[in-house]
Amino acid sequence: MLKLGKVGLFSLASVVVLGACGGANDGNNGGNEEADTDANEEEVTIEQIGSEDADVELVFWEFGNTGYDVLIEEYVEENPHVTINLQNSDMNDLHDNLFTSISAGTGAPDISMVEEAQIGRYLNAQESFINLYDHDADNVEGEFLDWVWRGAQSGDGDFQFGLPTDIGPTVMFYRTDVFEEAGFDSSPEAVSELVATWDDFRDVAEQINEDTGKLMTDSGELVFNARRDQATQQYFNTDGELIVDEHDQMREAFDYTADLLNDGLVGDIPLWTPEWHSGMASGEYATMLAPAWMQGVIKDNEPEEGVWSITTLPEGAGNWGGSYLTIPAETEHAEEAYAFIEWLTAPEQQLKAFLGYGLFPSTPAVYDMPEFLEYEDDYFGGIATAQVFGEAAQAVEPVFKGRQYYPVDDEFKQAIDDVAGGVDPEEAWQEALDRTERILAR
Amino acid sequence: MKKRRMSDQKRTALSAYLFISPFYILFAIFGLFPMIFSFYLSFFRWDGLTPMEYVGFSNFEFIFSDPAFFSSIKNTFLIGIMGTLPQIIVALFLAFALNSQLVRFRNSFRTLVFLPYITSIVAVAIIFGVIFNNQPFGFANYVLSFFDIGPIRWNAEYWPVKIAIASMVFWRWVGYNTIIFLAGMQSIPKDLYEAAKIDGATILQQIRHITIPMLRPVIMFVVFTATIGSLQLFTEPLIFLGRGLREEGITVVAYLWRDAFVYNSFGSASAAAIVLFFIIIVLTTINFLITSRIGKSKKVG
Numbered sequence: 001m002l003k004l005g006k007v008g009l010f011s012l013a014s015v016v017v018l019g020a021c022g023g024a025n026d027g028n029n030g031g032n033e034e035a036d037t038d039a040n041e042e043e044v045t046i047e048q049i050g051s052e053d054a055d056v057e058l059v060f061w062e063f064g065n066t067g068y069d070v071l072i073e074e075y076v077e078e079n080p081h082v083t084i085n086l087q088n089s090d091m092n093d094l095h096d097n098l099f100t101s102i103s104a105g106t107g108a109p110d111i112s113m114v115e116e117a118q119i120g121r122y123l124n125a126q127e128s129f130i131n132l133y134d135h136d137a138d139n140v141e142g143e144f145l146d147w148v149w150r151g152a153q154s155g156d157g158d159f160q161f162g163l164p165t166d167i168g169p170t171v172m173f174y175r176t177d178v179f180e181e182a183g184f185d186s187s188p189e190a191v192s193e194l195v196a197t198w199d200d201f202r203d204v205a206e207q208i209n210e211d212t213g214k215l216m217t218d219s220g221e222l223v224f225n226a227r228r229d230q231a232t233q234q235y236f237n238t239d240g241e242l243i244v245d246e247h248d249q250m251r252e253a254f255d256y257t258a259d260l261l262n263d264g265l266v267g268d269i270p271l272w273t274p275e276w277h278s279g280m281a282s283g284e285y286a287t288m289l290a291p292a293w294m295q296g297v298i299k300d301n302e303p304e305e306g307v308w309s310i311t312t313l314p315e316g317a318g319n320w321g322g323s324y325l326t327i328p329a330e331t332e333h334a335e336e337a338y339a340f341i342e343w344l345t346a347p348e349q350q351l352k353a354f355l356g357y358g359l360f361p362s363t364p365a366v367y368d369m370p371e372f373l374e375y376e377d378d379y380f381g382g383i384a385t386a387q388v389f390g391e392a393a394q395a396v397e398p399v400f401k402g403r404q405y406y407p408v409d410d411e412f413k414q415a416i417d418d419v420a421g422g423v424d425p426e427e428a429w430q431e432a433l434d435r436t437e438r439i440l441a442r
Numbered sequence: 443m444k445k446r447r448m449s450d451q452k453r454t455a456l457s458a459y460l461f462i463s464p465f466y467i468l469f470a471i472f473g474l475f476p477m478i479f480s481f482y483l484s485f486f487r488w489d490g491l492t493p494m495e496y497v498g499f500s501n502f503e504f505i506f507s508d509p510a511f512f513s514s515i516k517n518t519f520l521i522g523i524m525g526t527l528p529q530i531i532v533a534l535f536l537a538f539a540l541n542s543q544l545v546r547f548r549n550s551f552r553t554l555v556f557l558p559y560i561t562s563i564v565a566v567a568i569i570f571g572v573i574f575n576n577q578p579f580g581f582a583n584y585v586l587s588f589f590d591i592g593p594i595r596w597n598a599e600y601w602p603v604k605i606a607i608a609s610m611v612f613w614r615w616v617g618y619n620t621i622i623f624l625a626g627m628q629s630i631p632k633d634l635y636e637a638a639k640i641d642g643a644t645i646l647q648q649i650r651h652i653t654i655p656m657l658r659p660v661i662m663f664v665v666f667t668a669t670i671g672s673l674q675l676f677t678e679p680l681i682f683l684g685r686g687l688r689e690e691g692i693t694v695v696a697y698l699w700r701d702a703f704v705y706n707s708f709g710s711a712s713a714a715a716i717v718l719f720f721i722i723i724v725l726t727t728i729n730f731l732i733t734s735r736i737g738k739s740k741k742v743g
Contacts, residue, residue, distance in 0.1 A: 103490045121706060125491035275577055407704050410686040421595045438508055442707035
């Protein structure tokens with residue numbers, strides 16, 4: 001009997017433990033269902049905005065620090081029939097939760113923010129989302145940058161998954177002190193002219209390496225990214241077939257990066273590592289090819305003003321990051337949801353999001369607004385940074401990325417990394433191709 | 443009267459079943475169902491979003507033709523052996539030292555030695571990521587530079603990857619095993635050691651002829667838990683190598699995780715899980731055969 005009691009107690013204890021875990025998981029996965037959040041208060045913040053007796057409640061999942069709560073308050077004041085239940089969570093959690101709820105067919109919100117890198121995963125799941133073209137999205141299509149708009153589209157262009165919120169146009173951040181040490185004029189205009197092409201980039205890299213002993217940039221990854229994003233054809237065609245080996249743009253990007261690596265002009269300092277961060281402050285590398293949102297990272301690592309500056313990338317620009325607002329098909333209020341996201345992504349609101357929280361607008365109309373043009377940053381030598389990013393945003397080439405873009409891209413990044421480790425570029429390329437074909441065969 | 447007792451018995455039985463039922467209910471939902479579902483899934487092609495498509499055995503054919511899958515199995519065993527074998531030997535000596543009268547502040551050392559076990563694996567992996575840094579000034583490379591060994595790319599080269607991950611496993615588990623050994627050693631009668639000392643046995647001889655034979659069941663336990671632990675190796679390679687999980691360091695569990703959650707190929711991930719399931723069955727059977735033999739030899743002794 002004693003034994004039995006022990007067994008009972010033990011199983012009871014394990015039930016309590018398991019139950020607690022299960023509860024927490026449930027809360028995470030279906031965090032939208034009710035505002036009952038004792039288990040996940042830390043991860044998801046929920047805010048109910050609007051009057052209590054509104055006809056329609058929209059559940060809106062967002063991540064990051066967007067400042068949308070302020071904008072939403074404005075919206076519900078003008079539209080009292082709508083309340084918005086805004087739920088902010090960690091970016092990865094949000095995408096996991098969205099994937100799970102779409103896959104399970106229950107628990108998705110009325111509106112979900114989806115990161116640019118994640119939207120491709122849903123290309124096959126058209127039944128699970130509202131086609132925004134059914135809600136006259138073609139009326140607003142012209143307001144957005146063409147390439148951003150197409151980023152959330154099926155290969156044939158008939159299905160629009162989301163409205164773009166912000167973007168991450170890439171520019172060249174550079175250290176004025178290193179450029180001066182190598183005898184160059186360090187003003188943004190001069191550097192932009194000096195490094196107008198990728199051949200120039202290489203020449204300047206050699207010069208800097210010779211005069212200062214410093215690296216041109218941190219690692220091959222960002223050079224490869226920059227050249228990849230300028231390619232009009234990348235890994236897949238619009239039918240989703242692998243074409244990376246059938247045109248030369250990607251191979252050129254790869255060989256260019258490999259050459260720089262082999263000549264020791266580019267470092268082997270992987271992104272986000274401690275030495276990468278400290279390299280920004282100590283000036284181990286002269287440039288960094290990165291998007292608008294990298295400003296904060298640089299400012300955190302090198303507090304001194306006027307050391308880093310910004311100019312355009314050689315031969316155009318690219319994009320890294322940004323988000324879309326999607327409407328999962330489960331919603332019962334597609335119309336209201338669409339009206340809201342159309343309002344939220346309109347130029348006037350994007351300008352507010354930019355001035356308040358630094359979200360870079362996806363609607364070019366903003367780039368001509370006086371508040372935007374006047375935006376200057378003392379940190380980067382008092383230049384009108386927003387204009388530089390705006391120019392970059394308009395120079396991005398539209399490209400269809402495809403469903404498996406990110407895992408495939410990872411394999412080519414590994415190939416770049418292999419080259420940095422001494423592997424023959426041809427061999428590294430071929431291996432990346434083999435691995436890619438195996439991913440696609442799954 | 444008789445009837446009454448029957449219902450009493452029944453009632454006891456019923457309450458017992460009720461007491462244990464929550465476990466089984468939860469297990470059925472969170473354990474059994476996922477297991478059966480993944481078995482079912484392994485015959486389908488499914489990206490998690492679109493309808494499943496029956497493909498027969500082609501997921502198995504695929505993973506058996508994927509060199510990365512074999513690498514993952516090989517890695518799991520290599521890292522497993524590299525991480526556990528030295529660990530058990532070192533743990534044995536550590537436990538012996540902590541058990542002997544020679545060491546002062548034994549209780550503090552016992553606590554210290556156990557500390558790595560309770561640290562978060564993610565923290566361990568990040569710290570080891572700093573130690574096994576590819577740069578010349580990374581800690582491990584810096585130390586090696588004194589011996590004229592060039593900077594090693596710890597997260598990309600065949601053996602260095604395994605050494606780095608195995609050393610994480612070693613560091614985290616050595617204390618746990620030490621405590622288990624220590625518990626076993628304390629049940630060994632002290633007079634055996636005293637007698638050995640009188641006969642002039644050295645410490646090494648004591649370990650070889652007294653400690654190890656007396657500890658055999660405990661050693662077996664440690665070997666089994668270490669085997670299971672190394673088959674489940676996942677977090678260390680993931681944090682150390684990133685989501686791409688290079689072929690040089692990927693383990694079986696990491697392989698199937700990557701198939702499911704990076705490639706969205708739940709069918710082949712399930713197939714890999716089924717194969718892992720059979721590998722574990724084979725290993726458990728071998729373990730079982732060995733343990734039952736130990737029981738027999740004990741009776742003879």
